[in-house]
Amino acid sequence: MFSYCFPLLCLFYNLWKIFDRRRHQNCYILDYECYKPSDDKKLSTRFCGEVIRRNKQLGLNEYKFLLKAIVSSGIGEDTYGPRMVLEGREMSPTLEDAIIEMDDFFLDTIDKLFNKTGISPSEIDVLVVNISMLAIVPSLSSRIIHHYKMREDIKVYNLTGMGCSASPIAINIVQNIFKTQRNVQALIVTSESLSLGWYTGKDRSMILTNCLFRSGGCAILLTNKVALKEKAMFKLKCLVRTHHGAKDESYDCCKQKEDDQGYEGVHLGKNLPKAATRAFVDNLKEIAPKILPVRELLRFTLLTLIRKMTQKYNKTGAAARPVINFKTGIDHFCLHTGGKAVIDAVAQNLNLSEYDIEPARMTLHRFGNTSASSIWYVLAYMQAKKRLKKGNKVFMISFGAGFKCNSCLWEVMRDLDQDGNVWKEFINSYPPKTIDNPFFEKYGWINEEDPDTFHIPDDYVIP
Amino acid sequence: MPQALPNFSSSVKLKYVKLGYQYLVDHILTFLLIPTMVGISVQIILLGPEEMLKIWRSLDIDLVQILCSSFLIILICTLYFMSKPRSVYLVDYACYKPPITYRVSFSTFMEHSRLNLKDNLKSVDFQMRILERSGLGEETCLPPAIHYIPPTPTMEAARGEAEEVIFSAIDSLMQKTGIKVKDIDILIVNCSLFSPTPSLSAMVVNKYKLRSNIKSYNLSGMGCSAGLISMDLARDLLQAHPNSYALVVSTEIITPNYYKGSERAMLLPNCLFRMGGAAILLSNKSRDKHRAKYRLVHVVRTHKGSDDKAYKCVYEQEDSQGKVGINLSKDLMVIAGEALKSNITTIGPLVLPASEQLLFLITLIGRKIFNPKWKPYIPDFKQAFEHFCIHAGGRAVIDELQKNLQLSSEHVEASRMTLHRFGNTSSSSLWYELSYIEAKGRMKKGDRVWQIAFGSGFKCNSAVWKCNRTIKTPTDGPWQDCIDRYPVHIPEIVKL
Numbered sequence: 001m002f003s004y005c006f007p008l009l010c011l012f013y014n015l016w017k018i019f020d021r022r023r024h025q026n027c028y029i030l031d032y033e034c035y036k037p038s039d040d041k042k043l044s045t046r047f048c049g050e051v052i053r054r055n056k057q058l059g060l061n062e063y064k065f066l067l068k069a070i071v072s073s074g075i076g077e078d079t080y081g082p083r084m085v086l087e088g089r090e091m092s093p094t095l096e097d098a099i100i101e102m103d104d105f106f107l108d109t110i111d112k113l114f115n116k117t118g119i120s121p122s123e124i125d126v127l128v129v130n131i132s133m134l135a136i137v138p139s140l141s142s143r144i145i146h147h148y149k150m151r152e153d154i155k156v157y158n159l160t161g162m163g164c165s166a167s168p169i170a171i172n173i174v175q176n177i178f179k180t181q182r183n184v185q186a187l188i189v190t191s192e193s194l195s196l197g198w199y200t201g202k203d204r205s206m207i208l209t210n211c212l213f214r215s216g217g218c219a220i221l222l223t224n225k226v227a228l229k230e231k232a233m234f235k236l237k238c239l240v241r242t243h244h245g246a247k248d249e250s251y252d253c254c255k256q257k258e259d260d261q262g263y264e265g266v267h268l269g270k271n272l273p274k275a276a277t278r279a280f281v282d283n284l285k286e287i288a289p290k291i292l293p294v295r296e297l298l299r300f301t302l303l304t305l306i307r308k309m310t311q312k313y314n315k316t317g318a319a320a321r322p323v324i325n326f327k328t329g330i331d332h333f334c335l336h337t338g339g340k341a342v343i344d345a346v347a348q349n350l351n352l353s354e355y356d357i358e359p360a361r362m363t364l365h366r367f368g369n370t371s372a373s374s375i376w377y378v379l380a381y382m383q384a385k386k387r388l389k390k391g392n393k394v395f396m397i398s399f400g401a402g403f404k405c406n407s408c409l410w411e412v413m414r415d416l417d418q419d420g421n422v423w424k425e426f427i428n429s430y431p432p433k434t435i436d437n438p439f440f441e442k443y444g445w446i447n448e449e450d451p452d453t454f455h456i457p458d459d460y461v462i463p
Numbered sequence: 464m465p466q467a468l469p470n471f472s473s474s475v476k477l478k479y480v481k482l483g484y485q486y487l488v489d490h491i492l493t494f495l496l497i498p499t500m501v502g503i504s505v506q507i508i509l510l511g512p513e514e515m516l517k518i519w520r521s522l523d524i525d526l527v528q529i530l531c532s533s534f535l536i537i538l539i540c541t542l543y544f545m546s547k548p549r550s551v552y553l554v555d556y557a558c559y560k561p562p563i564t565y566r567v568s569f570s571t572f573m574e575h576s577r578l579n580l581k582d583n584l585k586s587v588d589f590q591m592r593i594l595e596r597s598g599l600g601e602e603t604c605l606p607p608a609i610h611y612i613p614p615t616p617t618m619e620a621a622r623g624e625a626e627e628v629i630f631s632a633i634d635s636l637m638q639k640t641g642i643k644v645k646d647i648d649i650l651i652v653n654c655s656l657f658s659p660t661p662s663l664s665a666m667v668v669n670k671y672k673l674r675s676n677i678k679s680y681n682l683s684g685m686g687c688s689a690g691l692i693s694m695d696l697a698r699d700l701l702q703a704h705p706n707s708y709a710l711v712v713s714t715e716i717i718t719p720n721y722y723k724g725s726e727r728a729m730l731l732p733n734c735l736f737r738m739g740g741a742a743i744l745l746s747n748k749s750r751d752k753h754r755a756k757y758r759l760v761h762v763v764r765t766h767k768g769s770d771d772k773a774y775k776c777v778y779e780q781e782d783s784q785g786k787v788g789i790n791l792s793k794d795l796m797v798i799a800g801e802a803l804k805s806n807i808t809t810i811g812p813l814v815l816p817a818s819e820q821l822l823f824l825i826t827l828i829g830r831k832i833f834n835p836k837w838k839p840y841i842p843d844f845k846q847a848f849e850h851f852c853i854h855a856g857g858r859a860v861i862d863e864l865q866k867n868l869q870l871s872s873e874h875v876e877a878s879r880m881t882l883h884r885f886g887n888t889s890s891s892s893l894w895y896e897l898s899y900i901e902a903k904g905r906m907k908k909g910d911r912v913w914q915i916a917f918g919s920g921f922k923c924n925s926a927v928w929k930c931n932r933t934i935k936t937p938t939d940g941p942w943q944d945c946i947d948r949y950p951v952h953i954p955e956i957v958k959l
Contacts, residue, residue, distance in 0.1 A: 007535040013736065014542035021546070095781050135658035137779040137789055139684025142920035145768035152765050157696060160683040161662030172678065179703040180548070218667070230795055242675050245661070245668030256660040258618050266660055402665035434633060 008048075024182045027175045028223055028232035028413070031419040033113040034373065034380050034422040035191070035217040037080040044077045045070055048211070057202045064425075065204055070211050074340035074361065079214040079368035081192045090198050093097075097365050098134055098195040105191050105217045106144055113219045114148075116420075119185065121148035126186035128163050129172050130159040130166040130372060134193035163400030164253070166190060166338055166372040172239055172360065184226070191217030192371035197256075199265030206265030206412070213337060216370025216377065232413045234394070236289045239408040242283040250275040250403035266401075273345065279405035280349065283397070289428065291393070291409045292329035300324050326350050330394060330409070332382055336398035337364040337374040337418060346397070359385075360428050377422065381430075384423040388416040485846070488818035491621075514651045549705065549747045550697050552755035553928065557636035557741040558894050559628045559714075560941040561604035565738065567593060568601040569959055572734075578612050584724040593734045598858035598879065602945075603737040603886035610719045621657050622666075628714050628740035629663065630670060636742040639939070644671040649700050653682040653689040653890060655919075656779075657716035658806035667712065678704075686777065686918025687854055689713065690890035691926050693812040695762045701747040708748070712739030715889035722788030729788030735857055739888025739895065757912070757928040761813050767804040767921045773798045777919035796863050801868060802923035803915070807844075810925055814847040814911075819835075844868050847911065848927075851875065852896040854916040855882035865913070880949050885941070890916070895941060902946040904936040 032357060052066050083104075084090055084097040114121060127150070129141040140157040144150075155177065161167055167190050174186045194213055199206045223232070244250040253269035289297060303322035333356050335346050343364065347357045359381040368379050375396045382388055390412055398405040423430075487494070504624035507515070573591060580586050608620035615900065629652070637644065650673065652664040659666075661878050667673070678700065685692055690713040699707040701876055722729050746755065767773035776792040792873045812820060819842045826840035861882070865875045877896040885895050893914045900906055912928040917923050 007532065007539060010539045011535060011542070014546065017546055018542065094785060095779070095787055132660060133658075135656060135657060135683040135776060137684060137686060138774065138919035138921075139686075140713075141684070142766075142768045142774065142922075145766055145920070146771070146774040149769035150766075152767060152769070153809065154766050155695065155764065156685075156766060157692070158682055158684045159680060160658040161660050161665075161681045163660060163662075169680065173680065176700050177704040180699050222837070240676075241678060243668055243673070243679060244675055244676050245665045245679075246672035246675065248669065251661065251665060251669040254661065262617070262950070264618055286676065401661040402668070403661075404665075419634060 011295055023226060024224055024426045025179045026226075026229075027171070027178050027236035028225075028229065029234040029236075029410070030119075030185075030221040030223055030228060030232055031113060031117045032218060032220040032233075032376055032379075033109050033116065034377050035109045035215075035219075036422045037104065037215050041080045041083060041086060041215065042077075043079055043081040043085070043214070047086075049089065054088070054092075056204075057200075058207075059202075062202055062204065064068075064205070066211060067208060069208060072340070074343075074364045075212070075368045076365040077213070078366055080216070082198075082215055084195055085198070091200050093195045093198055095136070095196070098193050099136070101193060101195050101215070102131070102134070102140055102143070102191070105215075106140075106147065106189070109217060109219045110144065110148070110189065113187075113221060117221055119221065119352055121150050123185055124150055124187045125154060125181075125184045126174060126177055127154055127156045127189070128159065128170040128186065129157070129189045130162060130170050131189075131191050131193055132160055132166060132371065133197040134407055135160045140191075143234070157342075161401075162372075163402060163404065164338065164369075164371045164374070165400030165402075165404045165406045166399040167218075167375060167398060168239055168241065168396065168406035169404075171236065171408060172241065173404075174222050175236060175239060178222075183225050184223065186222045188222065189217070190220075190372045190376075197266065199263060201259045201261055201265060203226070203259040203261030203263075203265065203267070205267050205269065206259060206263075209266045212369045214368030214370055216373050218311075218373040218376035220376070230411070233416060234410040235413055237393070237409040237411050238287065240283055240287040240290070240406070242286065242405045243281045244275065244277055244282070244403045244405075247275075247278075247403075250279065253403060254401040266326060268352070272343065275346065275403045276342070276399050276405070277349070279399065279403050280397075283405040287407055287409070288324060291374050291395070292324070292326070296325060296328040323351055326395075327352075327356075330395040331392040332387060332394045333360070333430055334375045334378040334382075334394060334396040335360040337367075337369050337378065338399060339369060340364065342399070358431055365432075366426075366430070372400075374398070380421045381423055381427075383416050384421055384427040385430075386417055388412045390415050465881075485816070485818040488821055489816045491817070502528075508635075511952075534911055537940045539823050549702055551701050552746050552748075552931065553757040553759065553761040554708075554744040554746050554751050554755050555640045556741055556756075556894055556897075557635065557639060558633050558891065558898055558941045559632045559738075559740040561738050563602075565600055565606065565610075566603035567605045567737075568604070569957070573959060575610075575612055579614075579723075580725050580807075586725040586727060586730060589727050590730055590734055591959055593731060596858065598861075598882045599735070599736060599737075599886050600883040600951075601954075602884055604739075606716075606718050606738050608719050613723065614721050615720055616718045618659065618719070621716055622659065624718045624738070625654070625657065625663055625666065625714070625716050626670075628738065629667060629712055629742070631710065632714075632740050632742035633667065633710070635672070635742055640744055642708065642744070644673055646678065646708050647673055647710045648704060649697060649709035650677055650679040650712075651682065651697055651709065652680070652712045652714075652916045653685065653693045654714050654716055655683055655686055655689060655889065656720045657718070658683045663712075684919075686920060686922065687715075687856060687887075687889045687892070687919030688916035688922045688924040690893055691762060691914065691916050691924035692764065692922075693890075694743075694759065694926055695764060695924075697745050697761060698762060701745065704747075706748050707746070711743045711745065712740070713743070713890040713894070715891070720789070722785055722786065723785035724782045724788060725789075726782040726786075726788065728790050728792070729782060731791050732789045735751050735887040737886030737888055739885055739891045741891035741894035742893065753932070755931050756913055756934065758931055759926065760911070760929050761810065761925075761927040763806055763810045763813070763925050765802055765809065765923045767798070767802050767805065767923070770921075771896040773802065773921035796859055798921050799860060799917050799923070799951070800863060800867060802917065803864065803923055806915070806923040806925055807842075810927070811842055814913075814927055815842050815844070816846050819843060819846055838911075841867075841869065844913070845870070845874070848913040849910040850900050850905070850912045851878070852893045852912060852914040853878040854901075855879075855885075855887055855896065856893040856917060857887060858882065860917065876950050879953060880951070882943065883951065883953055884949075890918075892916075898938070898940040899942055899946075901934045902936065902940060902942040903936045904934075906930050908933045 139242040392412040473901040664681040666677040
């Protein structure tokens with residue numbers, strides 16, 4: 001009998017080791033902080049009109065196109081732009097401008113995050129920075145390490161070029177590191193650099209990015225320490241990445257290139273919505289079984305089978321296609337605010353109500369399309385509106401160049417009721433009664449002008 | 464050694480004492496175990512076979528007990544092996560070999576320099592002096608856009624260079640290993656200074672039609688040490704994903720980063736950086752255990768960004784005329800030495816044999832307690848590694864490291880010859896050097912390789928590999944047609 005003690009002890013020890021490792025592999029968000037630029041960087045529609053007028057390359061058709069795009073984009077009057085546009089230097093941005101833009105963001109947001117959580121920079125073990133359009137030497141991650149005097153053995157990764165869907169990719173890296181090491185604290189910094197990517201030519205598909213993208217960013221603190229579980233806000237349940245780069249139409253629909261005159265810009269192709277839908281559907285197909293309850297999956301499978309069988313025997317009269325109800329497994333939806341059309345399309349595909357897409361719409365209105373960090377602004381809106389309760393499931397989905405669609409599911413760890421995030425000062429005025437652009441009528445005159453004789457006088461003042 | 468005594472190190476007798484000491488300490492466990500085993504077996508033999516049978520019968524074991532204990536033992540062994548971290552194997556790698564038409568000899572370079580910088584003869588002189596002392600040869604290559612006078616670095620040209628370098632390297636890797644592109648689960652691309660949208664990793668996915676659930680990552684801005692950072696990321700990913708292949712592509716795209724101004728400190732990279740790239744296939748599948756070339760043992764990363772001088776020593780900025788270039792500061796060597804010391808402090812205990820560590824510990828204690836004047840003991844890394852791959856950053860870097868680590872000229876031969884034949888190809892230079900060692904037939908099974916790279920920030924990263932199987936010559940790789948000409952003697956100054 002006693003001779004079995006020792007092997008049994010070994011067995012239990014090994015089992016405990018495996019179980020304990022699983023316990024330490026969870027990915028928790030301790031806190032996050034979104035960037036609110038200073039008010040002197042606000043871009044109103046009036047100012048945008050001014051910027052368009054300043055560009056001597058554009059003719060009447062381009063004005064019409066652009067004003068129509070701005071006015072119907074769903075972007076409001078209080079979004080923020082890079083400093084060099086506000087100072088009138090958008091035709092010749094310098095490297096200095098780009099670095100200042102990034103410094104403004106880092107010094108403001110990361111400081112606030114460290115103060116809020118009480119964690120010091122020397123406790124950070126992993127740093128992942130993703131800023132798509134700027135790659136300098138030394139990298140922006142080195143810039144952060146230098147400023148905050150972080151440790152020498154820090155694991156640092158600088159991702160670029162991954163587009164608007166880069167946030168889940170950064171979380172993926174951190175999630176994998178959490179699986180192999182214990183008691184790790186990670187900092188993810190995500191933003192976009194608009195200064196050097198500003199397009200100065202007149203190709204319509206490329207100017208659109210100037211109109212839609214705005215300044216913004218987010219810093220997120222994650223950990224897998226079991227001791228900090230009580231203070232955590234969210235726990236990562238699953239993450240799925242879909243990459244459609246293999247298809248040529250998907251790869252070419254959002255591409256950075258030079259136009260006919262040699263100006264660099266990001267070209268948005270006409271089949272962008274189609275590529276996005278395809279990637280979106282593929283991603284949903286993969287993540288749905290992982291996040292929906294079994295009951296809903298069974299219901300959907302049965303309905304599909306029944307429909308297939310009735311179609312086989314009864315060729316006429318197709319029944320309505322069964323739709324998966326995502327709300328059975330998800331309580332809140334964080335959609336990437338790529339534009340009004342994107343939000344509408346996703347809402348239609350997932351059968352979401354106005355209440356569900358209100359956070360995304362309001363983020364688009366107040367902050368514009370801030371690229372990879374937009375889903376964090378949407379999350380902050382939900383938190384400010386006190387919608388997040390313990391046990392709720394939050395679904396984040398974003399699209400990006402390549403063409404990628406990445407999504408992840410978070411579980412809320414505790415009731416998130418306290419104030420104090422980026423929406424704090426104006427959350428009570430949201431949602432506003434109308435989000436139509438006030439300049440809609442003012443710019444209506446442009447439809448009557450004749451392209452050949454059109455000429456804006458130099459002293460024209462926008463009403 | 465105390466300063467008062469004469470220097471005995473050169474004495475032959477002391478060398479043998481040192482060898483004996485090393486042998487003793489390194490194999491101490493064997494020395495303790497063997498007498499114990501011998502003692503036990505002698506005792507058992509003395510007992511005699513009848514005694515042993517009697518003891519066996521008295522234990523009174525029946526079939527059930529035997530089955531239970533064997534089941535338990537098997538279960539414990541399985542659980543133990545399941546919880547061990549997975550080994551990461553390097554199946555194979557391929558380096559890009561530029562066509563001979565891209566060659567830039569000294570005369571071509573100087574002529575282009577004179578025509579491009581015609582108003583700044585001092586800068587032309589400066590470039591000539593750098594080239595003379597650089598350690599580069601006449602066969603290094605630059606991409607086609609740079610061969611124009613003046614260079615025409617458009618985005619299309621940059622994309623063209625990226626496609627040529629990356630796709631050739633990956634094609635050659637696929638041919639060597641025979642795996643299908645559909646099998647790749649993880650893709651990491653690192654290129655410091657060129658980062659288009661969609662990323663270079665998306666470009667690879669598009670060309671080779673990789674799977675839609677591929678995990679792709681595009682690292683940039685991390686300098687010449689980015690190759691080892693990608694290895695670290697791949698290792699972490701392969702721990703979390705069993706049975707997968709990871710493809711890592713390391714390159715540096717020269718086209719968009721050619722400095723067009725005349726500021727001297729920023730002309731330095733123009734003289735040293737050349738075209739190059741490498742594709743590496745990593746795996747954690749057990750069936751690759753036998754055909755893999757190397758096994759990854761350690762990756763150690765050191766980041767000196769918190770120090771102001773270290774941070775600013777490789778810095779991208781605009782000169783007085785608004786032209787963008789990379790500024791290399793004068794104390795690059797000193798900072799590199801500091802970063803190396805930090806890295807060695809971490810990697811030393813992991814790789815040095817027990818004898819070296821003991822000596823280092825004794826001298827450390829001695830310095831702290833007895834006499835601070837004792838010379839610090841620099842551990843002999845030649846005991847821990849057979850081959851060294853030092854990033855071919857420039858002649859000064861290799862000289863400095865050779866001095867610091869007390870390496871012989873054969874150890875740094877791979878680095879010097881790579882600098883001569885291919886120039887500074889940034890993150891992929893380590894792979895050209897490894898290829899040189901293999902082409903020379905020096906890589907045997909069990910050999911340990913130490914790859915060290917420095918990068919902007921200031922980072923010093925190192926990786927330790929263990930050779931899995933002896934690599935036979937002739938190898939196919941970038942050195943295939945010229946290995947017999949090497950090593951060449953590189954003079955201090957080449958008169959132009």
